[in-house]
Amino acid sequence: xxxxxxxxxxxxxxxxxxxxxxxxxxxxxxxxxxxxxxxxxxxxxxxxxxxxxxxxxxxxxxxxxxxxxxxxxxxxxxxxxxxxxxxxxxxxxxxxxxxxxxxxxxxxxxxxxxxxxxxxxxxxxxxxxxxxxxxxxxxxxxxxxxxxxxxxxxxxxxxxxxxxxxxxxxxxxxxxxxxxxxxxxxxxxxxxxxxxxxxxxxxxxxxxxxxxxxxxxxxxxxxxxxxxxxxxxx
Numbered sequence: 402x403x404x405x406x407x408x409x410x411x412x413x414x415x416x417x418x419x420x421x422x423x424x425x426x427x428x429x430x431x432x433x434x435x436x437x438x439x440x441x442x443x444x445x446x447x448x449x450x451x452x453x454x455x456x457x458x459x460x461x462x463x464x465x466x467x468x469x470x471x472x473x474x475x476x477x478x479x480x481x482x483x484x485x486x487x488x489x490x491x492x493x494x495x496x497x498x499x500x501x502x503x504x505x506x507x508x509x510x511x512x513x514x515x516x517x518x519x520x521x522x523x524x525x526x527x528x529x530x531x532x533x534x535x536x537x538x539x540x541x542x543x544x545x546x547x548x549x550x551x552x553x554x555x556x557x558x559x560x561x562x563x564x565x566x567x568x569x570x571x572x573x574x575x576x577x578x579x580x581x582x583x584x585x586x587x588x589x590x591x592x593x594x595x596x597x598x599x600x601x602x603x604x605x606x607x608x609x610x611x612x613x614x615x616x617x618x619x620x621x622x623x624x625x626x627x628x629x630x631x632x633x634x635x
Contacts, residue, residue: 402453404479406430406472406523408462408515409489411438414538414586417604418486421612423449427484430475432460432468454479462489463510465518472522481530484615485523487516487560488538497551505552512556513563520567527576532619534577536611537564541584541627541634561625568624577622579614583607584629600632 405422409415410431419429423446431446433439436459443457456478460467476482491511493504516537527533543561546554561580568578586602606628614623 402426402428403484404428404430404475404482405484405486406475406482406519407486407488408432408468408519410486411435411442414583414604414607415486415488416442417608418488418611419446420449421605421608422484423453423455425612426450426453428454428456428479430456430458430471430479430482432458432462432471434459434461462515463491463507465514468515468518469522472519476526481526482523483527483530483533484536485519485533486536486538486611487519488536489515490538490540492550492553494550495552496548497555500552505555508552508556509559512553513559516560516563520563524567524571524576527571528574531575533571534579534615535567535571536579536581536614537561537567538607539564539580539582541582541629543580543582544627564625568622572622575619579611579623580625581607581611582625582627584627584634600630602628602630 405427407415407419410419411433419431422429439457443455446455456475458471458474460471462468491508537560539561540557542554543557564578564580571578583602586604610626
């Protein structure tokens with residue numbers, strides 16, 4: 402049975418990916434800052450598939466020490482982690498000149514650094530095993546910056562750049578790296594906005610794509626996948 406680790410797994414895209422993996426019989430390591438959300442979701446995942454193992458740890462993924470404690474617990478309880486999904490992310494609107502003093506650090510520590518730290522943590526074991534798959538959930542802002550979300554765009558550009566470097570480092574060893582680049586997706590980022598839900602991507606669309614990419618032949622790697630609403634960005 403395969404083992405996976407997903408950051409930001411109790412809501413939005415991460416939640417849909419975790420459910421999709423559970424249905425595929427993949428063990429899961431998930432973390433959240435909210436203990437109740439985490440416990441409820443673990444119970445839900447085990448109802449979906451009682452045969453899997455779920456490691457659920459209260460941790461703030463934007464804090465390096467807590468993130469690495471989570472990674473260590475996942476490895477200790479599940480064994481070799483063959484799938485890492487760097488999904489943790491934070492969207493904050495606003496131009497760079499209007500940022501608060503801690504905006505850059507907060508977005509950097511949420512949108513980029515967890516992927517960097519987990520790559521350094523799991524990368525060498527994947528190289529030694531000559532297998533594994535890392536998914537980095539980027540954003541269309543990774544390729545088309547949004548002036549009204551300047552710092553967010555910078556951090557997502559950086560995550561896509563990290564993905565490209567990771568892929569170059571990993572490809573001699575058969576380890577796959579995929580940058581997932583979703584457009585407007587109906588997550589909590591839009592919960593207070595009056596929108597037409599039918600014009601958005603569903604988190605399940607992203608999860609479906611990831612499962613299909615993961616199930617490809619060992620020789621196939623999807624470097625990047627861009628998924629946008631058919632009517633364009635919102």
